[in-house]
Amino acid sequence: MVRHNNQLPDNLPQLQNLIKRDPDSYKDDFRQQYQHFLSSLEVFALNPSDENKSLDELVIFIAQVAQCYPEECAKFPQHLVDLLKNHATTLDPIMRNCFVKALILMRNKNLIPAIDLLELFFQLLSCPDKNLRSFLQTHIITDIKNMNAKHKDMKLNSTLQNFMYSMLKDANPKAAKMSVDIMIELYKKNIWNDPKTVNVIATVGCFSKVMKVLVASLKFFLGHDDDEKGSDDSDSGDEVDLKGALMQNRVNKKTKKRKKQLEQIKKQAVKAQKKKKNAPAFNFSGIHLLHNPQGLAEGLFKQLQSTNERFEVKLMHLDVISRLIGIHQLFLFGYYPYITRFLQPHQRQVTRIMQFAAQASHELVPGDIIEPVLKTIANNFITERNSSDVMAIGLNATREICMRCPLAMGEDLLRDLAMYKTYKEKSVMMAARSLIMLYREQLPALLHKKDRGRLTEAQAERKIRAYGEVEVHETIPGAEALLKDSKEIDLGSDDDSDSNDGEWVNVSHSDDEGENVNENEEEAESDEDVDEEEEDDSGDENTDDDDDESGDDEEDEEEETLDKSESSDKEHTKKKKSSNDDVGNSTEKDVQVLDVKEAAQELAMTRIFTDEDFKRINAAQLKKTVTNARKRPLEKDRAEFVKLNSIEMIYKKRKHDKESRLETVMAGRKDREKFGWKDGRKNEHSSKTNREKGKQKNFVMMRHKARSKVKKSFRDKQKAMRKHLLHQKKMK
Structure with a gap:
């Protein structure tokens, strides 16, 4: 077969197209090109x-x-690999990129094993070609x-x-x-999120002599994520584009093209809104996957003490160590005296250093170790020689x-700090009160009696733990709220307790639950009223006895002594009875509380709780933390990381918006006279003078x-004076 106008030896794209269509027919042409390649x-x-x-x-x-x-191309990848291995740094950049792209093409067609190619690409990362390194990084992560x-x-x-x-x-x-960038990126993409990757970064990256590798590894454990910021910026940009498109659609001429564009932008805005509503997916923090956190913390602290790097790198070390200690x-123990040196008001980034001190605190650290940190903060920040903002930050x-x-x-220190609750600056006052509220929950005995406040039910039930003591629950806390209603477990009535005999009934999720709770509260209040009346009656009886003891002055001394002895005997018997009654009531209540706990424990062991049950338990536990004086519960949950905002949060008087500003202005005008010039008229409805009316007329008039x-000239003044005198003569 004779081929006319055959340009295949010189036209490789044409030959490539023909080979993909019919490989067998152009096999000889390919062999010729392959020999030319060799x-x-x-x-x-x-x-x-x-x-x-x-x-x-x-x-x-x-x-x-x-x-x-x-078969013909079996050795082709090896030729390129050998060339890149032997002459990686001396190759021409264009030729090196060409060989790398050819190998990636063959890898995408599964003609090269992944391990061999990736090992070669890792070696090529040392080439002095920035574009090639970024290209290889993208391919390695994608592959x-x-x-x-x-x-x-x-x-x-x-x-x-x-x-x-x-x-x-x-x-x-x-x-x-x-290499460390690739490992961190693969971890963020949930591909290499195993403990091995994390521990390699911790043991090698965090102690690398290369500063960029060290900083990247520390940032990995600090959780810096630049991609999230970029996504937020893009979302805000979509909102701005939507507003701009809507405005353009109102103003510009209505066309079909602009209408379609507006619909597309609306669809994109809806998608972006859905993404915002979806629950965010968080990666499991790498700091939890460490095998030897104690060794890592000690190594980083030793490295921190001997480093001479800039202050930002030292802050990264302090942050990572504090997170390791806290989590x-x-x-x-050497960390706390070291960080105390930086706790000065003039220190740069001092609020972050306070954040690290808080993150490094936990219940297992002896109080004597952290107490110098608190005293340093109190001496350097919480003093009246500083501004109110500095004092508030120290208290926070x-x-x-x-x-x-x-x-x-x-x-002693707590009571001194609690005295700032009446400070003139509100920011300091609010910070001091937040510290008082914390110790009302944790250790109320340290506070002064007047600062302890009214105990809530949760505080009364709570046991103060000593150092190192662990609270162990035998049942789910608050499970007694699931017992059917208080009639079954009413602690105040003997009839109900006799009828129950310690039995429990499954919870019925009915609408009458709220009514039962209200009825129980009313019954409890009525019981309290009865107790108060009984106390009043006993008080009246005591006063009557005292009156009888006084007697008349005319009685004999013997009768007085007899009366006194009889009255003292009566009082003694009454006190005995009351004390016996109190002991009996307390023992009965303790027994009943134990019965309730046993019933709740049995309920938890024999029944699977639903979501509705846990909602009721949470509501009951929340109710225990509230009293009549305190309308909202305290926040006691301890987060893993301390938010910087919780330390820098200073109370400031907020600016008024327009409506509230107008309300305050109008409220100030109520009892005030009308604003404006007072003309001195006794009657407001009487007529005005021409001079007053002239002030309201137009200037042309x-x-x-x-x-x-x-200003008149001297001659004009003479004429006016002469005219005035002649007028006066005529009037006479």
Whole structure:
């Protein structure tokens, strides 16, 4: 068959197209091109620093059609790999990029095993070509993500992780930095979120001599996520675009094209709104997956003490160490004296240092260790020589530390700080009261009696724990709220207790539950009223007895002594009875409380609670934390990390909005006279003078009057005077 106008040897794109359509017919042409490639490669290997465009085109051509001739192209990837390994740094950048793209093409067609290619690419990360390194980083992350899309390949992941472990120790700082970036990115994408990756970053990255690797590893444990900020910015941009599009649609001419564009923008805005409503997905924090947090904290603290790096790097060390101590409840007693040196009002980033001190506090740290930190804050911040903002920040930091380690506060220091509850500045006053409210819940005995407040039911039930004591629950706290109603377990009536005999009934989720609770509260109030009346009656009886004891002055001394002895005997018997009654009531109540706890424990052991049951339990527990004086419960939940806002939160008087501002203005005008010039008239409805009326007229009407006020000459004054005198003579 004779081919006319055959340009295949010189036109590789045409040959590539024909081979993909019919590989068998153009097999000889491909072999010819492949032999040409081998000869060109031998020539190029002699001088790899020069660019060879013909070899570039041949490499891309063979990579595109390699799947059509797998036997002929079996050794093609190895030629490129050997060339890149032997001449990675000396190759021409254009040729090196060409070989890398050809290998990626063949990897996408599964013609090269992943491990061999990824190991080569990790080695190429040390090349002095920034564009190539970023390109390789993107490909490595994408390739590993695709390989773990359906199921995780543990063997491949383990091999690559071991290789990257050695790459982190590489002497080349660029390769080490790129390796740690890849590991962090794969962790964020939930591909390598296993403990091995985290511990490699902790043991190698956090102690690397390369500062960029060290900072990247510390930021990984601090949870800095720049992508979230970018997503927020994009969402806000979508909202702005929607508003702008709506405004343009109102103003511009109505066309079909603009109408379609507006509909598309609306759809995008709806999608963005749905994304905001969805619950955010959080990665499991890497700091929880560490195998040896104590060793890591000690190593970082030792590194911190010997480093001479800038202050920002020291702050990162302090932050990571504080998180390790707080989350894993570690013991690192040298950390607290070290951080105390930075607690000065003039210190840069002092609020963050206070945040680290609070994060490093937990219940297992002895109070004697943290108490110097509190005293330093009190001496340097909570003094009247500082501004109110500094004092409020010091009190807030003290509260956050004591929230995590209540035993660190001494009684004398707490009572001194509590005295700021009446300070003239409201920010200081509010901060001091928040500290008082904290210790009302934690250790009310340390407070002065007047600052303890009214005990809630939850505070009465709560047991104050000593150092190291762990609270163990035998049942679900608050499960007694699920017992059917208080008629079954009424502690005040003997009839009900006899009828129950310690039995319990399943909860019925009816609408009458609220009514039962209200009835129970009314019954309790009525019982309290009865008790008060009984006390009043006993008091009246005592007064009557006293009156009888006094007797008449005319009685004999013997009768008086007899009466006194009889009255004292009566009082003694009454006190005995009352004390016996109190003991009996207390024992009965204790027995009944134990019966309720046993019934709740049996209920928890024999029944699976539903979501509605837990809602009722939470509502009952919340109700226990509220009294008549306190209308809202205290926040007692301790978060893993201390928010900087909780320390920097200072009470400030907020600015009025327009409506509230107008309300205050109108309220101030109520009892005030009408604003304006007072004309001195006794009767408001009487007529005004021409001079007063002239002030309200238009200037054109009164212009002639203004002209007369212009300064007159001496001659005009003489004429006016003469005219005035002649007028007076005529009047006479």
